[in-house]
Amino acid sequence: MESDRKPTLGRRGLLLGAAGAGVAAALGAASPARAAIPGFPEFTRLGAALDKSSLDYNPTDELIFPSIRLAAGRVRNPLGKWYMYYAPHDDPGGICLAYADSLEGPWHEFAHNPVISNDWRGHFSVPHVSSPHAVWNPRDRRMYLFFHGNNRTTRVATSVDGRHFVYGGIVLHTDMVGAGLHEASYARVVPHPVKDDLYIMLYMGRQGQTRKIFIGWSHDLGSGWKFKREPLISPREGEGGQLSGAHYWSRNGGGHVVYHSGAGTMHAAYVGTGFDREDHLGVFYTEPVATRAAAPSFAEEDGHLYMYYEAGARGNTNIAIARA
Known part of the structure; x- marks a missing residue:
């Protein structure tokens, strides 16, 4: 459970924007959660991104799977410099948007969430929609x-x-993959690190009762997505x-994937830029406050990563922010 104190901002303001105080002082920030992998950065938890009690749209009191994207200079009439997509998971879910002018906040809830609901007339009606991942395409x-x-x-x-x-x-x-998959979700998409005009999709596939990371690719x-049957x-x-x-990790020479585990920690593996290796490197990050860290999304601003x-026990999660 999140234990960050409540923000002193307005109804839609984010915890990180406490005026007149430094980030650490405003949040009671935890000490750095050290990475166990040589050469990888240490991240310091800054606090919770959104005050769940102040949100207009919060049907299940859980926020998961953040996706941070630069909006300024890209989308039409941006509400702020940065957009963050997130969602509840349990029914009915709903893809939500928040916006900010700095990665340290304050973030503001979009007034018309969800931007995508579980019932899109003429297209689908499902128990829930969740796990948003945004990709800006400069071509179109x-x-x-x-x-x-x-x-x-x-x-x-x-x-x-x-x-x-x-x-x-x-x-x-799942039928597009075969391999006995029962789930195919939590996808993140990135440009291929060495091949032009090719995209890579990393997603979770469930075989039996075991969830693994699978890969797909498309131009x-x-x-036009194609998928490898083997995890x-x-x-x-x-x-x-x-x-x-x-999440693909392009730093440290590239070829790494960061993911979360059933142990509640984030881990890293080296897969190579050809995605033909599987070298487990160890713990990437341990959540210092809410017992569980999952579904990372990375962004850089002013030289800071x-x-x-998502932080907290499944079903009671919030979006947390850490800085390297």
Whole structure:
């Protein structure tokens, strides 16, 4: 459970914007959670991103899977410099948006959340939609938003302003992979690190009762995705038997994937820029306050690297922020 004290800002303000005080003083920031992997940064937890009690849209009191994207100079009429997409998970879910002019906040809830609901007339009606991941495409100047709903299906929608979306269809379904998958969700998409005009999708697939990291690829963000049947990363000793929330790590020479485990910690593996290795490197980050860290998203501003992630026990999560 989150133990950060309540913000002193207005109804839609974010905890990190406490006026007249430094970040650490305003938040009672925890000491650095040291990375156990040589060469990787240490992150200091700054606090919770959103005050859940002040949100207009918060149907289940859980916020998961943040996706941070620069909006200024990209989307039409941006509400702020940065956009953060997030969602509840349990029914009905709903893809939500917050915006800020700094990665240290304050963040503000978009007044018309959810921007995508679990019932999109003419396209789908499912118990919930969740796990948003946004990708800015400079070629057509659109934000591509990937999300799951139901758990066997990952979909995409596009937007020129990051707020109003056009449905793009299904990009991943368990039947497209085979391999006995029962779930195919929590996808993040990045440009291939060495091949032009190719995108990589990292997602969670469930085989039996075990969740693993799988991989797909496409030359088109919105369609044409192909998927490898074999998992890219399977759980090893110390990882709690389950993996999810994979994010490609382009630093340290590239070829790394950061993901969360059933043990409540984030881990890293080296897969190479050819995605043909599986070298488990150990613990990347341990949540110092809320017992569990998951689904990281990274962004840089003014020479600082920030990690947004979900913190807390499943079903009672909030979005937390840490800085390297």
